[in-house]
Amino acid sequence: MSLLKIDNIHVYYGAIHAIKGVSFEVNEGEIVTLIGANGAGKSTTLNTIAGLIRPRSGMVSFEGKPLHKVTTAKTVSHGMALCPEGRRIFQQMTVKENLEMGGYSRPAKEIPASIEEMFVRFPRLREREKQIAGTLSGGEQQMLAMARALMSKPKLLMLDEPSMGLAPILVEQIFEIIKELHAAGVTILLVEQNAQMALSIADRAYVLETGTVSMSGNADDLLHNDAVRKAYLGS
Amino acid sequence: MITFLTYLINGLNIGSVYAVIALGYTMVYGVAKMLNFAHGDVIMVGAFLAYCVCAYLGLHPIIAVLGAVIGCTILGILIERLAYKPLRQATSLAVLITAIGMSYFLQNMAQLIWGSDTKSFPSIIQGDAIVLFKTVQDGVTKTLTLSPINILTMASCFIIMIALTLFINKTKMGKAMRCVSEDKGAAELMGINVNLTISVTFAIGSALAAVAGILLCASNYAPLSPTTGSLPGIKAFTAAVFGGIGSIPGAMLGGILLGLIENLGKAYVSSELADAFVFGILIVVLLVKPTGLLGKKIHEKV
Ligand SMILES: Nc1ncnc2c1ncn2[C@@H]1O[C@H](COP(=O)(O)OP(=O)(O)O)[C@@H](O)[C@H]1O
Ligand SMILES: [Mg+2]
Numbered sequence: 001m002s003l004l005k006i007d008n009i010h011v012y013y014g015a016i017h018a019i020k021g022v023s024f025e026v027n028e029g030e031i032v033t034l035i036g037a038n039g040a041g042k043s044t045t046l047n048t049i050a051g052l053i054r055p056r057s058g059m060v061s062f063e064g065k066p067l068h069k070v071t072t073a074k075t076v077s078h079g080m081a082l083c084p085e086g087r088r089i090f091q092q093m094t095v096k097e098n099l100e101m102g103g104y105s106r107p108a109k110e111i112p113a114s115i116e117e118m119f120v121r122f123p124r125l126r127e128r129e130k131q132i133a134g135t136l137s138g139g140e141q142q143m144l145a146m147a148r149a150l151m152s153k154p155k156l157l158m159l160d161e162p163s164m165g166l167a168p169i170l171v172e173q174i175f176e177i178i179k180e181l182h183a184a185g186v187t188i189l190l191v192e193q194n195a196q197m198a199l200s201i202a203d204r205a206y207v208l209e210t211g212t213v214s215m216s217g218n219a220d221d222l223l224h225n226d227a228v229r230k231a232y233l234g235s
Numbered sequence: 236m237i238t239f240l241t242y243l244i245n246g247l248n249i250g251s252v253y254a255v256i257a258l259g260y261t262m263v264y265g266v267a268k269m270l271n272f273a274h275g276d277v278i279m280v281g282a283f284l285a286y287c288v289c290a291y292l293g294l295h296p297i298i299a300v301l302g303a304v305i306g307c308t309i310l311g312i313l314i315e316r317l318a319y320k321p322l323r324q325a326t327s328l329a330v331l332i333t334a335i336g337m338s339y340f341l342q343n344m345a346q347l348i349w350g351s352d353t354k355s356f357p358s359i360i361q362g363d364a365i366v367l368f369k370t371v372q373d374g375v376t377k378t379l380t381l382s383p384i385n386i387l388t389m390a391s392c393f394i395i396m397i398a399l400t401l402f403i404n405k406t407k408m409g410k411a412m413r414c415v416s417e418d419k420g421a422a423e424l425m426g427i428n429v430n431l432t433i434s435v436t437f438a439i440g441s442a443l444a445a446v447a448g449i450l451l452c453a454s455n456y457a458p459l460s461p462t463t464g465s466l467p468g469i470k471a472f473t474a475a476v477f478g479g480i481g482s483i484p485g486a487m488l489g490g491i492l493l494g495l496i497e498n499l500g501k502a503y504v505s506s507e508l509a510d511a512f513v514f515g516i517l518i519v520v521l522l523v524k525p526t527g528l529l530g531k532k533i534h535e536k537v
Binding site for chain 2: 050051052071072073076077081082084088089090091092093097100101102104105108148149152
């Protein structure tokens with residue numbers, strides 16, 4: 001069943017036509033990845049789904065309900081969470097406060113148990129509970145950003161370049177966690193520059209090129225597609 | 236010694252009021268990223284509202300304070316909704332001009348309603364001054380006193396500062412304000428209603444301005460007129476920058492220090508040059524620490 005459906009969206013930044021009629025869908029239980037070069041429009045697409053940017057035309061629907069006109073806060077309560085590019089954790093708040101903010105849309109009495117779940121999944125965060133988030137290492141900040149997004153108990157987790165700027169060993173860890181989350185039943189929409197890694201864990205993939213979908217299909221097929229290998233996998 | 240202590244108490248007194256006004260500037264700056272130059276005039280409106288309730292309706296000062304606080308809270312929300320919200324995407328220069336325009340609009344409205352002559356503000360608290368200290372030197376008696384309005388002013392300002400600190404650090408709305416002030420987009424992604432948070436910030440800042448306005452006029456710091464709020468508004472803005480604009484503890488520290496420096500400057504430098512002295516110190520502090528005393532470095536976004 002299709003959980004998220006994007007239908008022919010057009011997004012502009014002033015006069016810049018950043019997304020030119022993109023359509024795709026994410027089914028419940030899938031990992032879908034959007035790959036593409038820098039500036040292709042991946043972040044713009046995720047930000048539009050999250051309601052941070054309004055499409056000029058086209059539809060975004062989630063569980064069959066149109067969402068392109070509601071506020072970001074509403075998309076969160078409908079069950080979507082975006083872990084944004086560059087992490088954007090609250091640098092001046094503690095690790096625990098960041099997690100609490102992630103659960104902002106939920107009843108206060110459920111929050112401690114969810115924080116405990118996050119500490120089990122991300123043990124490093126428990127050690128750093130009272131630390132100011134801005135002092136965490138890059139890998140820890142990424143984990144905090146993911147944990148914070150998960151605090152809203154999303155049905156759909158959108159991740160924008162979770163491996164950006166991390167050492168290879170940390171990238172491996174992040175992808176392990178994504179697989180675990182998927183196994184735990186979270187549907188995932190993953191944007192990555194690291195196309196090799198993304199395609200290897202995804203079910204399906206869409207290739208974005210200057211604001212349009214240039215290719216799509218099973219992740220495995222794309223991983224072995226010559227054009228994709230040339231453009232995005234460097235071989 | 237007694238002279239010094241008297242100036243110290245006066246400094247703390249006016250400084251605590253500056254601090255409360257500065258909190259309004261700094262909170263709005265933090266959350267809405269704008270300098271609300273009409274804030275000083277909300278002080279004036281608050282004082283006039285209290286004046287009306289006392290002088291025209293003859294009600295108890297506590298009702299006057301309540302009325303002024305409620306009136307200014309609504310005024311603050313309206314100012315934000317009608318004047319600033321439509322300019323969210325506009326350049327900061329356009330917003331600044333709008334704020335200056337709003338400031339003159341409020342002054343002119345006050346002039347239209349209440350006239351431009353000064354009014355004598357009713358005393359909101361009665362009682363004798365407490366004599367803290369008394370000396371006789373060369374046949375001259377000197378006393379250090381604390382008047383009821385001094386006590387009321389300092390007590391209410393310190394209670395406000397403590398309550399606001401708790402609110403910002405402990406409550407859900409207070410934390411939402413900190414999130415919005417750090418990263419509006421990320422705050423939205425948490426499900427925080429940014430518009431509501433901004434409204435609440437203006438509401439709180441304006442409620443505090445009402446209290447400050449009443450305390451200022453009741454202390455006879457300034458007679459009540461449509462321009463009553465201008466100078467304290469600018470001083471409190473200075474205090475907010477001095478302490479680090481956007482920082483709550485910074486606004487409190489900046490306000491109190493400004494009051495102390497101003498009064499000690501009056502005592503030991505020159506009463507005419509006290510303001511120049513205050514701004515001189517401000518400039519030196521900003522040269523050494525451009526973010527203000529407790530201002531945080533703006534983190535570079537990745
Ligand atoms: N805030 C913005 N203002 C103007 N143009 C933007 C803005 N953000 C992105 N763009 C432009 O939109 C296009 C898509 O950007 P983006 O979605 O960030 O790409 P990606 O995430 O795939 O690297 C790029 O050409 C970029 O320059
Ligand atoms: Mg991007």
